[in-house]
Amino acid sequence: MLLYIFYGLYTSIAAHINQWLPQKILKRRAEKKVIKTIHRAYREVPFYKKKYDEAGVDINGIKTLDDLKKLPLLTKDEVRDNFPEGIVARGTNIDHCHYSATTGSTGRSLPFVFSHKTHIFYIITNFRVYTMIGYRPWHKSVYVKYTDSKVKRFGPFFRTGHVLSILPVKEQIEKIKQEKPDILIGYASLILEIARTVTPEDLKVIRPKRISVNSELSTKDQRDYISSVFKCPVYDEYSTEETWMIASQCKEHNYHIFIDNVWVEFLDENGKEARPGEPGEIVLTTMNSPVMPFIRYHIKDLGRYSDKKCRCGRGFPVLEAFDGRRDDSFILPSGKFVSSLKILNTFTMYIKKYLHLMEEFKVVQEKKGLIVIYLVKGKEYKKERFQELIDQLTRIFGEPVKIEVKIVKSIPDPGRVKRKAIESKVKR
Numbered sequence: 545m546l547l548y549i550f551y552g553l554y555t556s557i558a559a560h561i562n563q564w565l566p567q568k569i570l571k572r573r574a575e576k577k578v579i580k581t582i583h584r585a586y587r588e589v590p591f592y593k594k595k596y597d598e599a600g601v602d603i604n605g606i607k608t609l610d611d612l613k614k615l616p617l618l619t620k621d622e623v624r625d626n627f628p629e630g631i632v633a634r635g636t637n638i639d640h641c642h643y644s645a646t647t648g649s650t651g652r653s654l655p656f657v658f659s660h661k662t663h664i665f666y667i668i669t670n671f672r673v674y675t676m677i678g679y680r681p682w683h684k685s686v687y688v689k690y691t692d693s694k695v696k697r698f699g700p701f702f703r704t705g706h707v708l709s710i711l712p713v714k715e716q717i718e719k720i721k722q723e724k725p726d727i728l729i730g731y732a733s734l735i736l737e738i739a740r741t742v743t744p745e746d747l748k749v750i751r752p753k754r755i756s757v758n759s760e761l762s763t764k765d766q767r768d769y770i771s772s773v774f775k776c777p778v779y780d781e782y783s784t785e786e787t788w789m790i791a792s793q794c795k796e797h798n799y800h801i802f803i804d805n806v807w808v809e810f811l812d813e814n815g816k817e818a819r820p821g822e823p824g825e826i827v828l829t830t831m832n833s834p835v836m837p838f839i840r841y842h843i844k845d846l847g848r849y850s851d852k853k854c855r856c857g858r859g860f861p862v863l864e865a866f867d868g869r870r871d872d873s874f875i876l877p878s879g880k881f882v883s884s885l886k887i888l889n890t891f892t893m894y895i896k897k898y899l900h901l902m903e904e905f906k907v908v909q910e911k912k913g914l915i916v917i918y919l920v921k922g923k924e925y926k927k928e929r930f931q932e933l934i935d936q937l938t939r940i941f942g943e944p945v946k947i948e949v950k951i952v953k954s955i956p957d958p959g960r961v962k963r964k965a966i967e968s969k970v971k972r
């Protein structure tokens with residue numbers, strides 16, 4: 545325990561210094577860590593050894609970041625199919641790891657683990673994201689999420705509150721009023737939904753000094769709208785649950801890529817490095833999770849990097865924009881807006897509650913009053929369990945909407961654009 549505390553303190557200081565180092569030094573360090581990660585994975589993770597041997601990779605020839613292109617990409621299906629035996633490092637006791645699963649936005653669950661040491665590093669990178677935009681340890685942070693986070697408070701420091709994402713929006717607003725956040729943190733579409741619903745009376749009580757939105761693409765217009773409602777700046781953050789922090793905006797509203805956590809490649813259609821300002825497929829390599837490293841992980845998000853320097857002085861490279869994800873919220877017959885993520889989180893909750901309830905799903909709003917769920921049943925599918933999920937959705941909608949369930953064998957993949965689990969065909 546004491547060791548973890550020392551490690552946490554040391555890592556906090558290092559992580560905070562890192563952001564101000566010159567980009568050259570950060571890149572050199574990243575290169576060392578990435579190459580070390582690859583060689584270690586080849587030795588310790590059976591999946592990578594097999595994959596690279598089959599692809600004819602000369603592992604001793606992987607010495608620089610330029611050599612990364614010699615390695616085949618890692619897909620989400622490979623992670624799923626090889627978890628845990630293949631893709632977790634040999635000798636790892638999974639019971640001693642932090643275990644989680646994500647549905648991403650594609651509707652297929654993806655399990656992963658990382659060590660407690662890695663988890664500490666990840667939490668510290670979270671705090672770095674918030675301190676970048678002015679958060680201080682004595683501020684109250686309130687998260688709109690589908691789970692409680694486990695950060696401990698120390699007296700007046702690190703005070704946090706939680707608002708469950710799957711609650712109806714009016715209940716969320718009541719909870720936020722009780723919590724009185726200095727910083728409000730949550731999924732972009734959920735905060736947008738809250739911003740569209742709060743009344744001037746609510747806003748007399750809810751007065752955050754800053755808002756951080758995450759986990760899905762939000763447009764600048766949406767963030768500006770949230771900012772105009774709450775009368776405070778809104779910053780965006782980009783991460784995945786399995787690789788953790790990728791990039792986030794500083795006070796200048798530029799995205800900085802955290803190359804002390806993850807190496808990011810932007811690839812064009814031919815798999816070559818995209819030019820600055822050109823959209824490329826984002827490919828990630830984690831460097832702090834030897835228990836389950838993600839190497840050249842193809843997440844099917846699109847983004848553009850920039851060779852510009854930011855006025856804030858941070859050395860982390862700048863990411864110009866994301867292009868891959870967009871808001872697929874539902875608009876109900878009354879005009880009520882329901883965030884796509886609220887629906888996605890409901891599925892995630894039931895996937896966590898009933899393992900193997902479903903293999904895959906897709907939810908399509910065909911018309912304002914009609915929602916169709918395409919479902920690939922899991923090996924422990926039970927109709928009454930799935931009905932619980934539908935009842936929860938009905939509660940969220942809060943008005944008559946027909947929900948149809950269609951059992952299918954598989955859900956087609958549309959290719960280059962990231963497949964979405966939640967989609968609306970209703971024109972706005």
Ligand SMILES: [Zn+2]
Pocket residue numbers: 794795796798800854855856857858
């Ligand atoms: Zn900056």
